[in-house]
Amino acid sequence: MKKINIKNELETWLVDYITDTVHKLEAEDLPEFNKWAKSFEKDEASFVVGMEFINDWGYDERTEIDEAEAAEYAQTLLKVILDKWYL
Numbered sequence: 001m002k003k004i005n006i007k008n009e010l011e012t013w014l015v016d017y018i019t020d021t022v023h024k025l026e027a028e029d030l031p032e033f034n035k036w037a038k039s040f041e042k043d044e045a046s047f048v049v050g051m052e053f054i055n056d057w058g059y060d061e062r063t064e065i066d067e068a069e070a071a072e073y074a075q076t077l078l079k080v081i082l083d084k085w086y087l
Contacts, residue, residue, distance in 0.1 A: 003064040010070060011053050017074045018045040022081065036085055048077055 022040040
């Protein structure tokens, strides 16, 4: 499994992962959600990641994590984004 450097790669990896995931989402009976998901921008993901990143990873003593752990963390951030998509 690929390793991701926490200080140099993780923040960018999270932004890309979240943006790509949101773009792939589709809700059958929610055209306004689908429009929002397709127009979701990296800046929006970057804002959420930036708000949480230093608090969650700034004091982690490890230098790397594997993609599975990064994806699990990204899912937590995606939940925050999706819970507030309609606001």
